[in-house]
Amino acid sequence: MPVLETLGGALFGVVLQMLFDKLDSHQVLGFFQVTKKVEEEADGRHSVIDDAEQKQFTNSLVKEWLDEVRDVLYDAEDLLDQIECEFSKTKLEAEFHTSSSKVHNFESKIIALLDDLESLFNQNIVKDFKIYTGVRSGLGGNKSTSLVAEEVIYGRDEDKEMIFNWLRSNTNDNKLSILSIVGMDGMGKTTLAQHVYNDPKTEEAKFDEKAWVCVSETFDALRVSKAIIGDFTNSRDDSGDLEMIHGKLNKRLSGRKFLLVQDDVWNEDRNQWKALQTPLMFGAKGSKVIVTTRSHKVASIMQSTYIHQLKQLDEDHSWQTFAKHSFHDEKLKPELKEIGMKIVEKWQGLPLALDTIGCLLQLKSSVSEWEGVLTSEIWDLPIEDSKIVPSLLLSYYHLPSHLKRCFAYCALFPKDHRFDKESLILLWMAQNFVHCSQQSKPPEEVGENYFNDLVSRSFFKQITWYNETYFVMHYLLNDLAKYVSGEICYRLGVDGEKIVSRKTRHIYVSGPIQYYTTLCDAKGLRTFIVIRKRCKMPIEELISNFKFLRVPDTIGDLIHLRSLDLSGTDIERLTDSICSLYNLQELKLNNCVKLKELPFTLHALTNLRLMHATRQRAVDHLFELKILTGTIKLCKLN
Incomplete structure (x- = not known):
């Protein structure tokens, strides 16, 4: 059963695939006779979800339906976790024959979950979904042309001058020179290229031929070649023969x-x-190709001679862009200007977003209307009036399925969060987002490839500050992650004091837990990260409610636990009960100054991959442990 390659594929397809894989495994198949029902249940569902995912942005009922489907599939994933844990405990298939009641209980739960899915797919709303496979080009908005859409662009003079100098330069070899303009959607890559293409300074390079081709989602050598020859000759060629087109x-x-x-x-x-590229190589020396893309990987594949990373507009140029669209040459009221400055700061130097918001405010003159735009998210604005929303959605659609869940998980963290690559990868691993197709490749390496791919696609931006490297996510991309994750991620102290949904799986706490009883409704919680531990009830008591927790900050007898962080606690002895946490992958014991003893049976944690510990009395035992197991990567910090 193929993993889905749509937006729905990220949130649903991966879980379904896990369900198929587990039920088809040689271990489980002998005990559960539900595989056929699973396959029948999923047959054709991917295309239904694909269409529903596109309708959710304009139909709240569709989004509610998708949230229900996703919740059932998360329940299925939790159940599979329990089944796998039971197998890990017994190790012997014979013992399962003597526990038929428990096995039967698991089987009945799986069938019940599949019945819930079937019920959801039999609802009337599903009848309106179209069967469609693949990504619709309509999501990307209008195709570009070489005509200048914006007469004036702010903050790009240096970028243009750099490109003009490159156009006028001549290399010593006959190799085709390619410049790629790279940046996230809405940065103004196309607008910049249009201005360069039509600027009189370009004529100084004395090109014999000029052509503009909008490639967009579907890159087909024949289609693009026909578009190029059509623009060069100002004619249309309907030939279906690549050899003939290349000859021309x-x-x-x-x-x-x-x-x-x-x-x-x-x-x-x-x-x-x-x-x-083959026929382009026959051009004369000095021929140039300009490429606009959001992906560094694309720029590399196209063998770019130069890669120009387009930066966000500074504050002054952002205000000029916003002002041009929101009030033209009219004098703005002081109270509106104050709100406008806050809006500009909020959209962080993204020309297309500033254009969109400015146009929406053009006919609005009241303070309340401007404040409404300031406090709203981009997704709250009319999608038919927005240029940035379809662009961002298309970027998400183009992510491979294995990256979509990784990106959506980042909604757990607040805006301006400084991401540490290694820490985020470990969290992905804890959620089983990292899948190794090659047995010899460690998940840390696979996870790093995932992260680097997201950086290449402009979903993260690398920042270096005082020799410290970290990564940040643009405000709008954080909004996108939050939107596609729905109620799955909740940020206490960031998302307000609303009641936590039972659908919530991941919680990030950055302030005092004043309404901790509402957290207990999230019975399927998997991640619990506390930044400031100011909870009125003991953390141990709080997280005892979360039976599916995978990333807490303190110990608990929880079978789904993947990452255990006891750093900075007064713990003196690590209890033997930790050795029953078969799924544990990471153990952190930094700054546990009172820690004296570790259990000698830690080698039973066969999935433990990483242990962090500062120098302390019990730490030498960790080296003995490493010798015993030979599998743990020990990080001993001074």
């Missing part, structure tokens, strides 16, 4: 100096680019 391109470009702009490139297939 070769003849047209041979010995001629050309400028080609390929706008909005998503494709990461190196072979497709090589097939397209």
Whole structure:
């Protein structure tokens, strides 16, 4: 059963795939006779969810339906976790034959979950969903042309001058020179390319031919080649033969100096680019190609000579962009200007977002209307009036399935959170988001590939400050993660004092827990991160309610536990009960100055991969433990 490649695939397909894999495994198949029912239940569901995922942004009832489906599948994942834990405890299949009542109980629970799914897919709302496979191009908005859409752009003079200098330069070899403009959606890559393409300074490079092609989602060598020859000749070619099209391109470009702009490139297939590039190599020395893309990986695959990272607008240029669209040359009331400055700060130098918000405010003159826009999220604004929303959604749709859950999980953290790569990867591992197709490849390495891929696609931005490297996520991308994760992630102290939903799986606490009783409704909680421990009830008592917790900050006898952080506590002895946490992958004991003793049976934790500990009396025993197991990566910190 293939993992789904849609937005729904991220939130649902991976869980379903796990269900199929576990039920089809040689261990479980002998005990559960529900595999056929699972396959029948899922047959065709992916295309229904695909269409529903696209409708949710304009239909709240569809979003509610999707949330219910997702909740059932999370329950299924939790149940699979329990089943796997039982197998880990017994180790012998024979013992399961003597526990038929428990096995039967698991089987009945799985069937009940599948019945819940069937009920959801039989609801009337599903009848309106269309069967569709793949990503719709309509999500990406209008195709670009070389015509300048914005007469004036602010804050890009240095960028333009750099590109003009590159256009006028001549290399010593005949290799095609390619410049890729890279940046997240809404940064103004296309607008910048349009201004350069039409600026009189470009004529100084004396190109014989110029062409503009919008590539967008579907990169097909034949289609793009036809578009290029069509723009060069100002004619349309309906030929379906790549050889014939390339022959025409070769003849047209041979010995001629050309400028080609390929706008909005998503494709990461190196072979497709090589097939397209072949006739371009016949151009004269000094021929140039400008590529706009949000992905560094695309820029690398296209063998870019230069990669230009487009930066966010500074405060002054952001205000000029906003002002141009919101009130033109009219004098703005002082109270509106004050709100406007806050709006500009909120959208963090993203030209397309400032354009969208400015246009929405153009006909609004009351303070209450401006304040309403200030306090709203981008997703609360009319989607038909927004340019940035479809663009961001398309970026998310283009993520591979294995990256979608990783990205959505980042909704757990507040805006401006400084992400540490290694820590985030360990959290992904704890949630089983990291899947190793090769037995010899450690999950830490696979997780690092995931993270680097998200950085390459502009979902994270690397920051270096006083020799410290960390990563941040743009405000709008944080909003996107929060939107697609729904009620799954809750940030206490950030998201307000609303009641925590029973659907919540991950909680981040950055303030005092004043309404801790509402947290206890989240029975399926998997992550519990406390930044400031100011809870009125003992943490041990609080998390005892969370039977599916995977990442808490203190100990608990919880079978789903993946990461255990006891750092900074007054613990003196690590109890033997920890050795029954078969799923534990990470143990943190930093700054536990009173710790004297560790259990000698820690080697029973066969999934333990990483242990952090500062130098203390019990730490030498950790080295003995490493010798015994040979599997633990010990980080002994001074």
